[in-house]
Amino acid sequence: MHKFLIITLSLLALCSCQKGPSVGPGDEEHLASAAESDCGFIQNAYGQRVSWKKNIPVTLQLHKDYPPQYEDILKKAAHHWDESAGMTLFRFVRTENLLPEVAKKDTQNTVHWQQEWSESQKNMQGLTNLYWKGTQIYESDVAINNKYFNFFLENPTTPYDVHLESLLIHELGHVLGLKHRSTVPSVMWSVLNGAIKRDTLTTADRETIKCEY
Numbered sequence: 001m002h003k004f005l006i007i008t009l010s011l012l013a014l015c016s017c018q019k020g021p022s023v024g025p026g027d028e029e030h031l032a033s034a035a036e037s038d039c040g041f042i043q044n045a046y047g048q049r050v051s052w053k054k055n056i057p058v059t060l061q062l063h064k065d066y067p068p069q070y071e072d073i074l075k076k077a078a079h080h081w082d083e084s085a086g087m088t089l090f091r092f093v094r095t096e097n098l099l100p101e102v103a104k105k106d107t108q109n110t111v112h113w114q115q116e117w118s119e120s121q122k123n124m125q126g127l128t129n130l131y132w133k134g135t136q137i138y139e140s141d142v143a144i145n146n147k148y149f150n151f152f153l154e155n156p157t158t159p160y161d162v163h164l165e166s167l168l169i170h171e172l173g174h175v176l177g178l179k180h181r182s183t184v185p186s187v188m189w190s191v192l193n194g195a196i197k198r199d200t201l202t203t204a205d206r207e208t209i210k211c212e213y
Helices: 028-034 069-085 164-175 203-209
Strands: 002-010 058-062 089-096 112-115 125-135 137-146
Touching: 058 137, 069 089, 069 203, 089 203, 125 164, 137 164
Parallel strands: 058 089, 058 112, 112 137
Antiparallel strands: 002 125, 125 137
16 A cells, blocks of 8 residues: 655644555555554554665655755765765765656655745745655655745854755655654754754664664
């Protein structure tokens, strides 16, 4: 059974919910598997952690609108997770494939620097779509809200500017299957306040990533 989840990071705490599947013929193998500790990961309807398993590194295609000058920041954000896991978890490629302007389910893993953004979701700094079957993620799409937010690398110019590296670390965590945290210090907190840097993985983050990778 295929599932997907939309994960957001915003100035407000938001919640995404999904309806669990009905149980029918063919589900016995899932029911027979014991539920796992979430360990900071998203879980499927049977209480099993969802991740890429051994299908890593994840190759993410950069949309043509993603600024070339920010590619190094994206790679730097990925390095935090790579270093923690002790392996390469991500690859980034510029592709000649014609990617849609808006991130959507299309069997491609993408990173979008979106100029178009719904006004009803304007508080979202970034959004990650995850799609999985069973316990296996098979697609992930990251969108950065460039319509309603300005980003900074070192020093903000206003109290509302968003630290780009911190945002990318957070969204890449979602790509790996991590959910929002609220009870421990973590880069996966749902709220990233303006002009704040949150670019160092915590002990909880490092322990979490080793549960699956």
